[in-house]
Amino acid sequence: SQQGEEDPQALSIQEGENATMNCSYKTSINNLQWYRQNSGRGLVHLILIRSNEREKHSGRLRVTLDTSKKSSSLLITASRAADTASYFCATAKNDYKLSFGAGTTVTVRA
Amino acid sequence: ETGVTQTPRHLVMGMTNKKSLKCEQHLGHNAMYWYKQSAKKPLELMFVYNFKEQTENNSVPSRFSPECPNSSHLFLHLHTLQPEDSALYLCASSQDDQPQHFGDGTRLSIL
Numbered sequence: 001s002q003q004g005e006e007d008p009q010a011l012s013i014q015e016g017e018n019a020t021m022n023c024s025y026k027t028s029i030n031n032l033q034w035y036r037q038n039s040g041r042g043l044v045h046l047i048l049i050r051s052n053e054r055e056k057h058s059g060r061l062r063v064t065l066d067t068s069k070k071s072s073s074l075l076i077t078a079s080r081a082a083d084t085a086s087y088f089c090a091t092a093k094n095d096y097k098l099s100f101g102a103g104t105t106v107t108v109r110a
Numbered sequence: 111e112t113g114v115t116q117t118p119r120h121l122v123m124g125m126t127n128k129k130s131l132k133c134e135q136h137l138g139h140n141a142m143y144w145y146k147q148s149a150k151k152p153l154e155l156m157f158v159y160n161f162k163e164q165t166e167n168n169s170v171p172s173r174f175s176p177e178c179p180n181s182s183h184l185f186l187h188l189h190t191l192q193p194e195d196s197a198l199y200l201c202a203s204s205q206d207d208q209p210q211h212f213g214d215g216t217r218l219s220i221l
Contacts, residue, residue, distance in 0.1 A: 042212030
């Protein structure tokens with residue numbers, strides 16, 4: 001069943017601007033992961049944040065997790081045209097299964 | 111190159127045909143997955159295999175039949191599909207509960 005829900009569904013920004021997208025989920029989790037999907041390709045793992053972590057960075061990506069609000073955010077700083085893609089959050093409990101949201105489509109305009 | 115290869119990339123078939131999707135991972139992972147991705151919907155987990163044993167069948171109709179002959183290969187056998195089965199089918203692998211590595215998918219169209 002769907003666990004994560006991303007917001008907004010779509011986002012259009014100018015190159016160089018920051019992009020923020022949010023993910024909400026319903027039940028307790030072990031970790032939350034963000035993935036990117038370019039058009040016509042598979043998903044690529046970006047970052048994993050565990051339930052006992054509050055913030056994580058990877059290059060231009062910053063992820064926060066608020067377990068009390070059951071929400072996470074992904075921030076992409078100084079966006080580039082190559083960041084144009086769909087972004088998905090996925091939650092994991094105590095097994096191998098991931099529950100994905102429907103994704104946020106990000107368009108970076110040159 | 112993600113280390114997970116899916117073939118074919120595109121498949122068009124009639125409702126009475128039988129075809130198979132293939133997935134191969136070169137990462138030495140012990141778990142493999144089939145997902146269905148339809149437009150504007152979340153990825154749907156279909157099957158999970160761990161050390162070649164099926165550990166999850168997410169209420170998938172019997173017209174989809176998975177096969178995992180070894181930990182590197184995963185097949186999805188298709189027969190008597192319906193138009194609503196048209197979608198992108200993604201294969202993924204992982205080592206235990208580590209992040210998953212995805213193939214580029216098979217775009218399936220049912221006529």
